[in-house]
Amino acid sequence: MSVRETLAGSPDVRRTNLAVLLRHLHLDGPMRRAELTDRSGLTRSTVAGLVGELGRLGAVEQTAATTTPTAGAPTRGRPSPVVRPCPLGVQVLAAEVRVDAVEVALVGLGGTVLRRESHRTAASAPEPIADLLADAVTELARAAPGRVLGLGVAVPGVTRHDDGAVRFAPNLSWRDVAFGRLLAARLPGTDVRVVNDGDAGALAEHLRGVARGCGDVVFVEGEVGVGSGVIVDGKPLVGAGGYAGELGHIAVAGLAGRRCRCGSYGCWETEIGLDAIVRGLGLDDDAHRREVVDALRAAGPAEVAGLDRVAQHLGAGLATVVNVFNPQLIVLGGLLRELYPVVSAQVRRTMVRGALAAPAEQVRLALPELGDDAVLLGAAEAVWQRVLLDPVAALSA
Amino acid sequence: MSVRETLAGSPDVRRTNLAVLLRHLHLDGPMRRAELTDRSGLTRSTVAGLVGELGRLGAVEQTAATTTPTAGAPTRGRPSPVVRPCPLGVQVLAAEVRVDAVEVALVGLGGTVLRRESHRTAASAPEPIADLLADAVTELARAAPGRVLGLGVAVPGVTRHDDGAVRFAPNLSWRDVAFGRLLAARLPGTDVRVVNDGDAGALAEHLRGVARGCGDVVFVEGEVGVGSGVIVDGKPLVGAGGYAGELGHIAVAGLAGRRCRCGSYGCWETEIGLDAIVRGLGLDDDAHRREVVDALRAAGPAEVAGLDRVAQHLGAGLATVVNVFNPQLIVLGGLLRELYPVVSAQVRRTMVRGALAAPAEQVRLALPELGDDAVLLGAAEAVWQRVLLDPVAALSA
Numbered sequence: 001m002s003v004r005e006t007l008a009g010s011p012d013v014r015r016t017n018l019a020v021l022l023r024h025l026h027l028d029g030p031m032r033r034a035e036l037t038d039r040s041g042l043t044r045s046t047v048a049g050l051v052g053e054l055g056r057l058g059a060v061e062q063t064a065a066t067t068t069p070t071a072g073a074p075t076r077g078r079p080s081p082v083v084r085p086c087p088l089g090v091q092v093l094a095a096e097v098r099v100d101a102v103e104v105a106l107v108g109l110g111g112t113v114l115r116r117e118s119h120r121t122a123a124s125a126p127e128p129i130a131d132l133l134a135d136a137v138t139e140l141a142r143a144a145p146g147r148v149l150g151l152g153v154a155v156p157g158v159t160r161h162d163d164g165a166v167r168f169a170p171n172l173s174w175r176d177v178a179f180g181r182l183l184a185a186r187l188p189g190t191d192v193r194v195v196n197d198g199d200a201g202a203l204a205e206h207l208r209g210v211a212r213g214c215g216d217v218v219f220v221e222g223e224v225g226v227g228s229g230v231i232v233d234g235k236p237l238v239g240a241g242g243y244a245g246e247l248g249h250i251a252v253a254g255l256a257g258r259r260c261r262c263g264s265y266g267c268w269e270t271e272i273g274l275d276a277i278v279r280g281l282g283l284d285d286d287a288h289r290r291e292v293v294d295a296l297r298a299a300g301p302a303e304v305a306g307l308d309r310v311a312q313h314l315g316a317g318l319a320t321v322v323n324v325f326n327p328q329l330i331v332l333g334g335l336l337r338e339l340y341p342v343v344s345a346q347v348r349r350t351m352v353r354g355a356l357a358a359p360a361e362q363v364r365l366a367l368p369e370l371g372d373d374a375v376l377l378g379a380a381e382a383v384w385q386r387v388l389l390d391p392v393a394a395l396s397a
Numbered sequence: 398m399s400v401r402e403t404l405a406g407s408p409d410v411r412r413t414n415l416a417v418l419l420r421h422l423h424l425d426g427p428m429r430r431a432e433l434t435d436r437s438g439l440t441r442s443t444v445a446g447l448v449g450e451l452g453r454l455g456a457v458e459q460t461a462a463t464t465t466p467t468a469g470a471p472t473r474g475r476p477s478p479v480v481r482p483c484p485l486g487v488q489v490l491a492a493e494v495r496v497d498a499v500e501v502a503l504v505g506l507g508g509t510v511l512r513r514e515s516h517r518t519a520a521s522a523p524e525p526i527a528d529l530l531a532d533a534v535t536e537l538a539r540a541a542p543g544r545v546l547g548l549g550v551a552v553p554g555v556t557r558h559d560d561g562a563v564r565f566a567p568n569l570s571w572r573d574v575a576f577g578r579l580l581a582a583r584l585p586g587t588d589v590r591v592v593n594d595g596d597a598g599a600l601a602e603h604l605r606g607v608a609r610g611c612g613d614v615v616f617v618e619g620e621v622g623v624g625s626g627v628i629v630d631g632k633p634l635v636g637a638g639g640y641a642g643e644l645g646h647i648a649v650a651g652l653a654g655r656r657c658r659c660g661s662y663g664c665w666e667t668e669i670g671l672d673a674i675v676r677g678l679g680l681d682d683d684a685h686r687r688e689v690v691d692a693l694r695a696a697g698p699a700e701v702a703g704l705d706r707v708a709q710h711l712g713a714g715l716a717t718v719v720n721v722f723n724p725q726l727i728v729l730g731g732l733l734r735e736l737y738p739v740v741s742a743q744v745r746r747t748m749v750r751g752a753l754a755a756p757a758e759q760v761r762l763a764l765p766e767l768g769d770d771a772v773l774l775g776a777a778e779a780v781w782q783r784v785l786l787d788p789v790a791a792l793s794a
Contacts, residue, residue, distance in 0.1 A: 046480065158753055158755045198780070232629050237722075239613050240612070241725070243723040250647070251648075251716065264750060320717075325636055325640075325641050356643055359643070362640075
């Protein structure tokens with residue numbers, strides 16, 4: 001009998017085991033109870049008891065075993081019921097602050113987006129944004145079909161881990177905004193977590209998207225600026241204060257590079273962000289994102305040639321990323337998702353020339369799988385992480 | 398009664414608890430048995446029994462309690478005996494391959510360097526180096542006062558985690574050298590671990606040097622090339638294949654930068670390595686390291702001005718490191734240890750201008766504490782890690 005099994009009756013261990021089972025279901029979706037038994041290493045009867053408790057907490061439901069077992073899945077004894085997370089039973093709120101809009105969503109257990117709304121914003125002052133965001137999520141929570149456990153908010157800026165203060169969000173012109181506190185004041189009783197948008201996207205693609213199963217992943221999202229997040233050995237790279245992984249501000253163009261909105265010179269985002277792509281495509285300075293996307297999708301040889309400098313700097317920055325992190329996968333999101341297919345040969349050539357051979361052999365470039373939902377799903381995870389630490393406390397509070 | 402205590406009698410848990418106690422002693426040195434009790438959360442009698450077992454394994458010794466308690470340390474009941482790791486009882490071998498020498502050492506439990514030798518090398522072909530290294534450590538092992546548990550070897554190159562193959566060591570002109578296997582063939586029965594020298598230095602400074610207690614640390618050592626290692630949240634950054642943390646090859650000088658021995662352009666080591674410092678000081682191209690160190694120590698305003706470009710690129714690279722890792726501490730070793738005090742104002746200015754304010758506020762630059770022993774101590778840790786995972790298996794094998 002394993003140590004874990006010996007202790008299955010103790011309240012502490014029971015809570016830990018509930019958390020283990022719920023994590024499997026939240027991340028991997030419905031599965032047979034026998035699969036949960038295999039994964040957890042607990043006995044069949046222990047798992048049955050725990051699943052029953054998760055059911056009483058409203059987090060999962062069981063459906064009767066089908067009589068025809070899945071092809072290839074051996075049946076041992078009686079067919080095993082299927083356990084599934086209940087997105088309608090347990091939810092969290094998620095929000096994403098963008099330059100010109102606030103996106104809000106209600107996300108069910110298991111990562112199901114139950115409802116999603118986009119609210120255009122006219123200006124970017126913190127208080128009106130906080131008002132709009134708080135109103136929108138309050139409305140969502142009111143109409144929620146189940147229990148709502150908290151709010152995760154992604155912002156395009158350098159965000160302090162402890163209290164959700166936004167230290168610097170150049171595209172919103174925010175500096176030292178206590179955004180976590182602004183929201184908490186408007187949403188009393190709600191657990192509010194503020195995270196960086198790149199970190200959120202990285203986490204979501206790692207847990208549910210193209211980077212599933214990869215322990216070392218870098219997510220780079222190009223828009224006006226470049227957001228990014230890094231997964232190291234299966235965990236988000238955080239750093240001393242939560243500011244790590246700001247790849248938009250690695251120096252790729254040398255000391256003589258363009259001035260960046262961060263105050264430095266030659267940052268990656270000055271060479272691969274929206275403005276650089278607009279220049280490369282020969283569009284008007286004030287071209288909208290939509291025009292840029294259209295131009296990239298219609299790009300011919302002249303546009304590819306015009307984008308040469310952008311492609312080279314994308315490749316050079318990726319080489320640095322490869323040498324620094326030795327990732328299995330780099331996910332290129334946002335505008336880079338449109339740009340990369342157009343100039344992939346040049347990007348790969350520059351990356352391979354600039355990177356050390358050993359890590360370059362191991363890296364794969366990919367486009368995100370979750371599309372526009374990545375950042376919201378990642379923001380939601382900031383709350384789910386707490387719930388999954390101790391589901392009993394979270395769900396019976 | 399805690400869960401851990403309930404299980405203290407089970408053989409698995411007993412092994413885990415032995416490992417916990419031995420880790421405290423190996424990393425933090427001698428301490429009162431009461432301190433071990435506090436740290437482990439186990440009962441006094443359990444700790445007494447475990448310490449007794451570690452004593453029988455030859456790993457620790459106890460000395461009678463002093464009658465005068467240390468000032469400020471409250472005594473509860475009888476004075477507690479002092480438990481200390483036995484460097485003479487349990488040892489590992491450590492080696493460092495340098496460009497012109499092989500360093501070998503015998504390192505006792507607790508990180509005590511018991512003996513150390515330097516062997517000059519005339520050429521750098523892998524086989525003769527492996528011969529010399531194997532002979533030298535065999536000699537050390539023969540004269541060892543206790544049990545020798547394995548060999549950790551640091552090399553200045555990109556090293557594969559799995560099997561100790563050196564993928565690329567430009568300054569040795571090694572490419573795809575199965576160095577781990579060469580050594581294992583010469584040292585049958587010895588557990589051989591090959592690691593990158595920068596990773597080893599980072600680990601040693603983190604465990605025993607200036608970076609003790611810091612969870613997020615970057616170690617940068619400038620010599621001919623730039624070696625480096627990164628600690629993320631208390632653990633070494635490894636990456637998919639063990640190649641992560643090659644900061645010498647981040648692109649700081651742009652695509653028009655100097656060609657690097659890695660084949661790329663504008664890598665950090667082309668701007669802050671030995672050659673760059675030699676140029677900055679106006680020395681002959683073939684100046685020896687010793688002359689460079691002397692010139693740095695005697696540097697006046699003319700030399701400081703000459704080193705301006707090096708200082709700026711050191712600062713710019715550090716800014717990238719700050720933005721990427723948000724470390725609490727960056728440790729500057731090797732020649733950078735000599736360079737930094739000479740140009741610290743310029744380096745800090747460029748770093749602060751180039752880095753985002755939030756992570757820049759949190760970082761401290763420091764010089765290493767372990768000096769020439771850092772890499773050897775870090776190489777030894779590659780073996781200690783295995784021993785500390787399961788001391789019973791390692792020490793009774």
